[in-house]
Structure formats: C-alpha cells, structure tokens
Amino acid sequence: MSPSPFSKLPVPKPDPLFAIAAEAEAAGAAAINGTLGIFMDEDGKPLVFPSVIETLSFLERHLQTFNYSYPPLTGLPKYRDAVTKLICQDDREVVASIASTGGTGALAINLRLMKMLLGEGNNDVLLPSPAWGNHPPVCKWAGFNVVETPYIQGGKASVDGVIETVKKHEKPFGILLQVGCHNPTGLDFDREQWADLLDALQKKECVVLLDFAYQGFKGEPETDTEPIRMCRERNLTTLVTWSASKNHSIYGLRTGLAAAFVKDMTEKKTVEGTYSSISRGLHSAAPTFGQAIVALVQDRSQDTWREDLANARAVMKRKRQLMLEHLPASFRNSLSGYGMFAMLPLTVDQVNRLKHDYKVFLLLDGRINIGGIPEAKIKDLCDKIAAVL
Ligand SMILES: Cc1ncc(COP(=O)(O)O)c(C=O)c1O
Known part of the structure; x- marks a missing residue:
C-alpha cells in the first residue's frame, strides 16, 4: 500500500x-x-x-425570531454602523467596512486588501517587535515578508529604530501598528512618538494597518482612537482592524471588523466589494450572533x-x-x-x-x-x- x-x-x-x-x-x-x-x-x-449579560437576557426572549439566515457578505448593517461610530466618531468620514471573525479575521482581510493596494512585487510589511505572536504568521499567510523592527529601548517604547527602518525602506510597504494596550508589552507610543512616526510615514508610499483590539481598555473608547485620528489628519492610507473579543467580552463568538478610510462613496463601494470577495473566498460571511450582541449593547446598554x-x-x-x-x-x-x-x-x-x-x-x-x-x-x-x- x-x-x-x-x-x-x-x-x-x-x-x-x-x-x-x-x-x-x-x-x-x-x-x-x-x-x-x-x-x-x-x-x-x-x-x-454586565452590559453583555443584560443584552443576552433581552436576546433570550427573541431567540426564536432571531434572523438565522445568511447575512450580507459585509455583515449586519447595524453592527457595522455601531462599530464604525466607535472607531471614528466623526460621521463625515467615509469608511468602508466588513464584519469579520474576530480581530484576527479582520487582520486577514485587511492584510489581503493591503497586498492588493501595494501591488505586485511590494511584499514587505514592517512590524515593530516584540509583536503579538500571531502577527507574523497572519502577515505571512497573506503573502507578506515580515520586516521586524525593534521598538523597545532601555525598557521603554521608542520610535527611533522604527523610523530608521521606515526611512531606509525604498519600495512601497505596509506597516502594522497596534493602537494601544500593546500585546505583549503593554508599552505604547505616546502622542509625540506617534506624531514623529506618522510624519516619517507621510514621506513614504505605504499603507498603515492599525490593529485596534483593546478599544476602551486604556482610556475612554473615544480617547483611545487618537492614533487613528492622527493617521487621518495626515491623509495616510489607513486600514483598521477592530475586535469585540475583549471590549465586549465575547471572545468565542469571534466578532470583529475590518475598515478602511476612503475618499468618497465610489471608493467605499469598490472597497466593500473587494472586502466581500476576500471574505467569500475565506469563509463567506462572518458569524452574526456576536455582531447582534455588539449592536444591541451599543444601542440599548451603552452606559453600562x-x-x-x-x-x-x-x-x-x-x-x-x-x-x-x-x-x-x-x-x-x-x-x-x-x-x-x-x-x-x-x-x-x-x-x-x-x-x-x-x-x-x-x-x-x-x-x-x-x-x-x-x-x-x-x-x-x-x-x-x-x-x-
Ligand atoms: C494585538 C492583538 N490583535 C488582534 C487580536 C485578535 O483578536 P481576536 O481574538 O478578536 O481574533 C489580539 C488578541 O489577543 C491581539 O492581542
């Protein structure tokens, strides 16, 4: 045999x-x-x-009428609206988005999009290290070559080494940055360091991917979005991956969102269509139960x-x-x-x-x-x- x-x-x-x-x-x-x-x-x-328990008690009474059919490929509209509002309070922003299976699923989708944006032959993604253990594998899965660049100096967060790497990089590249509550170090860039790094990135052809897995764990949810606003102020091409795992305590329900800041409604349509094709090839649509919970928490139990x-x-x-x-x-x-x-x-x-x-x-x-x-x-x-x- x-x-x-x-x-x-x-x-x-x-x-x-x-x-x-x-x-x-x-x-x-x-x-x-x-x-x-x-x-x-x-x-x-x-x-x-408690806000999630409150929401589950409400949902329990509606389980038989819950919509168990396939959702749109981009996910539940109320969920996407609620999360985009959390990410960029300013509703004048045009944001393309898609629901994902957790923050990891959002990373997979946004990294695939990033690959398409950078174009043929531009395979590098810069990653300040130490990085979250799953960042290098997901980047590699999306076809990237990971360029790790140390960001801790003398036990503290430093942008100097990252800026050096950015300056030296000739070809268009992606950069994956954590917005706050860094995993594994807990040590984030301060406002000035973010400004220095983003100024350096502005001089380059690059796509910035912001991993936002801990919104509300550092400060108020709106305060935590500061690095996102700073990228927007500089008109950097910015993608965001968001996770509900920690900040809605629904780890196993695998709920996240991939988002991209775009110029206008035409770009939004194109990016959401591209997101849909990526998601369809990956796993079709993301699961809806966690999305329903997040939408309800934001709608009915926000104070809690x-x-x-x-x-x-x-x-x-x-x-x-x-x-x-x-x-x-x-x-x-x-x-x-x-x-x-x-x-x-x-x-x-x-x-x-x-x-x-x-x-x-x-x-x-x-x-x-x-x-x-x-x-x-x-x-x-x-x-x-x-x-x-
Ligand atoms: C920095 C970072 N990004 C993304 C994720 C992924 O989140 P999820 O569990 O929603 O896939 C985590 C989870 O630990 C994380 O720490």
Whole structure:
C-alpha cells in the first residue's frame, strides 16, 4: 500500500500560547494562569460584562425570531454602523467596512486588501517587535515578508529604530501598528512618538494597518482612537482592524471588523466589494450572533458598557500597582504600561522554574496577562516571582 498523503505533512508545532494555556488549565485551580489574553473574574473564570449579560437576557426572549439566515457578505448593517461610530466618531468620514471573525479575521482581510493596494512585487510589511505572536504568521499567510523592527529601548517604547527602518525602506510597504494596550508589552507610543512616526510615514508610499483590539481598555473608547485620528489628519492610507473579543467580552463568538478610510462613496463601494470577495473566498460571511450582541449593547446598554470598561481599567490599574509594590524596582518599566499585558524581565529558566516549582504559568518571553490573574492572588504571584529571581 502506498503511503498516505497525510504522512508527507511536516510534524506541526503546537501554537506556543495555546500549548502553555492548556498546561495551565490542566494544573487545576491552585495554578496561577497568566497565559491566554482573557479578562478573568476573582474566581478565575472569564468575566462576562454586565452590559453583555443584560443584552443576552433581552436576546433570550427573541431567540426564536432571531434572523438565522445568511447575512450580507459585509455583515449586519447595524453592527457595522455601531462599530464604525466607535472607531471614528466623526460621521463625515467615509469608511468602508466588513464584519469579520474576530480581530484576527479582520487582520486577514485587511492584510489581503493591503497586498492588493501595494501591488505586485511590494511584499514587505514592517512590524515593530516584540509583536503579538500571531502577527507574523497572519502577515505571512497573506503573502507578506515580515520586516521586524525593534521598538523597545532601555525598557521603554521608542520610535527611533522604527523610523530608521521606515526611512531606509525604498519600495512601497505596509506597516502594522497596534493602537494601544500593546500585546505583549503593554508599552505604547505616546502622542509625540506617534506624531514623529506618522510624519516619517507621510514621506513614504505605504499603507498603515492599525490593529485596534483593546478599544476602551486604556482610556475612554473615544480617547483611545487618537492614533487613528492622527493617521487621518495626515491623509495616510489607513486600514483598521477592530475586535469585540475583549471590549465586549465575547471572545468565542469571534466578532470583529475590518475598515478602511476612503475618499468618497465610489471608493467605499469598490472597497466593500473587494472586502466581500476576500471574505467569500475565506469563509463567506462572518458569524452574526456576536455582531447582534455588539449592536444591541451599543444601542440599548451603552452606559453600562462604559461602566464595564471603566471597571476593567480600574482593576488592571490596581493589579499593576500591587505588582509594583511587591516586586523589585527592576520590574518598574515593564509594569508602567496599559491593558492586560506586560513582559516581565524574567529569563526562560526563571519562567520554567515558576511553572515547575510554583504552578505559575507565563509565556517563555515573560509575557503575563495581568487581567487573567485574580487580584487576591497578585501578592502570592509576586512572592513566587521573587523566589525565582
Ligand atoms: C494585538 C492583538 N490583535 C488582534 C487580536 C485578535 O483578536 P481576536 O481574538 O478578536 O481574533 C489580539 C488578541 O489577543 C491581539 O492581542
């Protein structure tokens, strides 16, 4: 019998994040799990925002009449309207958009669009590193060559190296930037740094892709859109990928949006048609249940939602503060950021010892999901970290 074609496949490497998350899960309730980017409650369970629970109670009464047919390829119009309003409050802007399967699906769609915009032979996408672990694979999947350019200098966010790389780049290129609450570092560019970088980009032929996975986790949702506004002010070709996973606590419902700022209604029609073809070839339309939830939260429970985000921000701030109080000064820079993540200055050996000796699970590069650790366990976590230093 001839060998099975499947036997020719290379042995796949497990995704490092999901592999360590599974180990943490298997270690039981006593473990401290700082792996997957999920915002947890004090019992270590994924926290569902009260605004979403309120919306689910409403939806529950309408489940039998929910529209289960195929949606338009671009997704539910009310959802797209609600999210584009969150992204660019100014309704004079013309925005093309399509619903996607989470922020990752939005990245896939926008990267494919970016490839088409840059044209044949322009295959480079610049990526400040350390990058979110899934950025390089999705960029490669879309046909890009990833040019990583370090952005942390002396433990702080710096644009100098990125600007150098931008200046040196001759051919048209794409650049993928995180809007805020950087994953994995938590360290974002400040206003001045954004301005310097965007000014440098303005002198180049490039497409800027802004990954906006944490709207409302740093400041008010509108304040968090500042880098998007700054790109628009400079007339940069700007694409945005947005995720509802964290800021509506619906991770598994895989809800996101890909958007592009366009010149006029003709361009909007063209881009939405292009988005539709990309999505059709990928998976047809994105799932609708999460879209319905987001549209309803924004329509009926917005005040509660804003309180939910304010609470999440306050919790993350308190946890960072507690860690700063209980860890040595050498951890200060790494904890000075925003959002769920920080990259602790730990060696691979120290991370492994935390896992084996203390059932503390972090990524090998020291990334911790602060939002995943109950506040009541933070001191214990710090004591355990101190024990491996
Ligand atoms: C920076 C960044 N972009 C995109 C995503 C993807 O979000 P989603 O889970 O909605 O696909 C994440 C999720 O962790 C992220 O951290």
